[in-house]
Amino acid sequence: MSGELLTATGVRVEFATRGGQVARALDGADVQLSPGEVLALVGESGSGKTTLARTLMGLEKPAAGEVRFGDRPLDYSVKGLRHLRRRVQMVLQDPAGALNPRHTVYDSVAEGLRIHGLVDGDPQGRSETETVAAALSSAGLRPPEALFLRYPHELSGGQRQRVLIAGALAMAPDLLVADEPVSSLDASIRGEILALLLKLREELGLGVLVVTHDLGLAWNIADRVAVMYLGRVVEQGPTEEVLSDPQHPYTQALLSVVPETERMEPVVLKGEIPDPTRIPGGCRFHPRCPALADGTAAAAGVADACRGTALPVLPADPAGHVVACHLATLVGQAGESSS
Template sequence: MAREPYLVLRDFRVWFEKRRGFFEALRKATPEYVRAVDGIDLDVGRGEIFCLVGESGCGKTTTGKGILKLVPPTGGDVFVGVPKTVLDEYEAAKAGKGSADLETIRRQHSLSWKEQRPWTVPHFALLGILLGVGTLIATTLPAFVTASVFHLPFMDGWSYVGYGLVVALLVAYFGSMPPTRPTPRTTLVLGALAVLAFNLSTYLGLVFSGYVDAGGLYQSRVWGDQTLAMFGGNLLVIGVAVFVGRILIWNRLREEGLEGIQIRGLRQKLQIIFQDPYESLNPKHSVYDIVAEPLIVNGLGRNRAETEARVEQALADAGLRPPKDFLFRYPHELSGGQRQRVSIAGALVLDPEFLVADEPVSMLDVSIRTEILELLLELRARKGLTYLFITHDLSLAWVLADRIGVMYLGKIVEEGPTRELIKNPRHPYTKALVSVVPVPDPDRRRQRIILKGERPDPSDIPPGCRFHPRCPVAFERCGWIAEEVVTELKDLSAGTPEEGLFAGLRADAPGAFTLPSAPPDAEATIRRLIEDKGEEFRGLKAIRSIERADGGIRVSLHEFTEPELKAIAPDVKVSCHLFA
């Protein structure tokens, strides 16, 4: 039976910009990224244990941290506990159907939403001109009146401060009204404009009062005690304009229903159990301090007695009994299993609904693993917790998970119910993972699939299917480019009579390469190699045509696309061209 969705990811991405030198940044305007998580779609039902599996570096941990915003998401949407009706409206809006506005839904419900239309130089210039003209008109007259009639702003220092306060309030009020964009950056613009208006209007007042000579310079009597007042007035202006502008913009967002999601309010519902209990616990804090810290940060412990009671309950739920025996111990006084239970207690003390378990038993002895896993299952049954369980051990996922998602190089390549995925893996990568899982039967033998090569660099992801360089069944549609095929031809001809023939191979474009000055039998040689070596060197299957051109040979490759994750059976999704 399908569960009510609790966690929903759509095109979720976490990219990290590569560090560049100063001169390199000047030469290359477009930054390069490490695409750790590169657009995944995922649905986790309420009360479900969903396991993400894959080899090291595939993006599992980054996915978990990105969901909790421990690392900033680059794009996509994260919905937590959102009603199904809202999710249906979101999907309809993405497809261009329905009357709901996509950006409004994302702003109100997506945990990873951020302003997609940032302020640009034209926006700053336009807002500056509009507010500049308005503040000039609004402040010139008061400056003239106060300078010429009352002489108030220029007779003592405090009047500068008071006048700056008035200017800041006026700019913040009028600058936060539509059509100004209600973004946090807007308040900085308002602060800068308030300083400009304050100094401009004060200067005009000084001109009207005769404090400025014919050369446009302040007369000496201005540079007295009022100099410090002017400096303080400028600080006050920018501070008040930013602070008041932020409050007004926040009220405007709340009235329009666009205030978005406050991550602080979700911290109590979303927690994480880290992989290494030796590194995740502060050695200078006692168990009580570690477990009580979330309560103190979130302001949930009204007094010492209540905080201590909740800490003891969390320790008991985590299997540390009696809890009073552990309250004032330090991490070095605990075993590995007890440390991990303290980590679990720290996550449970806020009574969460969702836990990211980042390989919580990988650092523990085998004898202790079973106890921790039984504890997690017991907590799920007793508290109705939802888990995103991250592991590289497929046999562990087999025992624990309701459903499994297999990740490779930032993408989910297969997803399905645990039993179905283990018994009948579809994707070649999943088949390779399943083939190396130990079988508890000495008489049963399983043919292991050993993948060639290493996982590609996530900053240079292969085109097409990102698994094709290591795939044992890759074919022409999988994404081979000219450089890869040229490399394979040179590798297979090394130490053979054909080595000299292929030494001059040159990639002209991603989909074609040439062999200049080719002998008459070169075309036949390439076709023979495709027939004899195509199963071992899968890139040769990408060759579509071999033609004579300008005394040489031009080889064209098949077109390719990146496979999409799509359903091929009930509750089973696969991203592979074999199932296109």
């Protein structure tokens, strides 16, 4: 596939609460993913990263904005979504819950082929058995035939996660969406699964979207990072640039507790992500912003803007490092003028 694999522009997703209020799970989000690229969506629980991933897969229809797969907008008809499912596959974070305990490994991997009517051959023209065996081998489960008749409870956590990945690979997708792919695994197994995802990217040219709360994981696997807060991307760019020189106070706080960043003083954010039915005015992060709380924003003359002036939606610029922060913008402008 040439050009961009997946693009979201100004995506807004809303849910009605029982009280009749409208919660904006996504409040304008732009992201872009190229073929063979690994993009990490990072943020706390409630930041909107999983909703964005579901929206990119067509599982949620945006109230505004557009999602494009390749050069076409998503088709939300039954036929259109069925076609999309063959090209975009999701790997869930809980393999024990995602695998049917009554299905053998073979049936779990073959399920997608059967749903899409590919029992007589996959997109490469192989038989079902050949496709299942090849998918298990690609996921690092060899010899595959030894696992065909085993059940999920007979496997280790790492093996179950590999079976989920094999089920996705059987469909020969263009994009793999991994939602917290190693959060339920032991530390000794996490590196193996991350290495597998990178290997699949290299060998098959897959685009990979990783949803995670762990910036350390993103640092190890992603080409680009998009940091989300309260339904918006607040900072994004090449991983090395974003994580070696974070500009947004929220990114700085997330990064400060990553073990690999010993040079940073840990920042403990106060409170929790606000209710999406009551998004704060101005910068949506300002009620929890350390730079506002310690007087840094006031000293720079942007405290009033932080509290009262809304920031625009960040563009999905795959080549640049962009940030939605009054203080970071001011510092950046000062650096440019001095140079």
